[in-house]
Amino acid sequence: MKLTVRQFKLLQYINNFPDMTLEDYSKALEISIPTLKSDIKNMEKFLAEYHIILQMSGRNILQVWGKENLTHLLIDSKNSIEFSLDEQILLLLILTDDFIVLQDIADKLFVSKSKIEKLMPDILKTYSNDLQSLRHYGIRCISPEAEKRALFAKLLSAYFKGIDLCREVEDFNTKHFPILDYISKDSVLIANNVIKIIQDNKDFSFTDESACQLFLCFLLMIDNYKKHKNKTVSSIFTNIIKELPNATIYLKVARDIAT
Structure with missing residues (x-):
């Protein structure tokens, strides 16, 4: 079975916030409680394979049996979510x-x-x-380009673990959508190098999830720049950061990225 993105997000919420009510989950996912219950029902057999049981009580509470196995399920399922x-x-x-x-x-x-x-x-x-x-x-x-990048990252981030980003692009291309027909492999390598530059800088700290989102934003931006114009550090960016305490560090990272 392949989980839908919504089912995957529900399991993430259950894993991270097990004390939320059904109403809380439905509001977070922007779906009705009947739809939520239907999703839970449809996952029963799949969850049983991981010895997980979700049981709804009359108090609008979701009881979780085998919660210790949820993390393992989420890791296994991340790259096999249905891309609708x-x-x-x-x-x-x-x-x-x-x-x-x-x-x-x-x-x-x-x-x-x-x-x-x-x-x-x-x-x-x-x-x-x-x-x-x-x-x-x-x-x-x-x-606008910034919003387009955010939407792009939102669509794809559930399919990336942040362990081997280049390989994860290949997997997404094979299993879900031929993204490499639209974005060059060279752009993927550059975006991956950008993330390495930032992660190697001790002034920055990112979770794997944040690194994935940042990678996806850079990927679309870099590919767009490669197609339409040269990569440079904009004077607008320089003017924005010049008064910040770590302006020199930020400018150096920006120049490393642009090259």
Whole structure:
């Protein structure tokens, strides 16, 4: 069984915040309690393989048996989460510079146009500030670059562990989405080196999760810069940091990244 991203996030919440109520979990995941209960029911057999039981009590409390096995389950499942079709569509739009019509989206994702047509209204509604749809032109992502990178990292971060980032990109490319058709392997190597530069600097400290998110943001930024312009340290950045206590350190890291 492959967990959905929502199921995976639910298990993360249960692992990190076991005392939350069903209502708390439903609010955190932005779903109804009946949907939450359905997700828990659908995971029963999968959880049993790890000797984990989730039992709902009448007090709106979720009891967890075998919680000590949850961490192991989450590690095993991280790179096998289902990457849904609507997420594939959104990722394709983020990685495509211009408008793209529904038929081309269907062709690139190897699904029928009718499936795309069925999902697109909800996607456009959910991401109304990020996507633009024009008759005769198609659909494109219109988010500012910083927001586009954040959305990109949000979509992909659940599939990365931060252990071997280059290998994890390859795995994601093979198992979920052909991302290397849109982002070069050279950009992956550069982004990986950027993370190493930052991690080697003792003035910075990151969890594996934070490092993954930072890597993904750099990956999209670097690939975009490689396609459209040279990498430089912007004077805007220099002016912003010049009054900070560690301005010299930040500037050195920025120059190392740019080269």
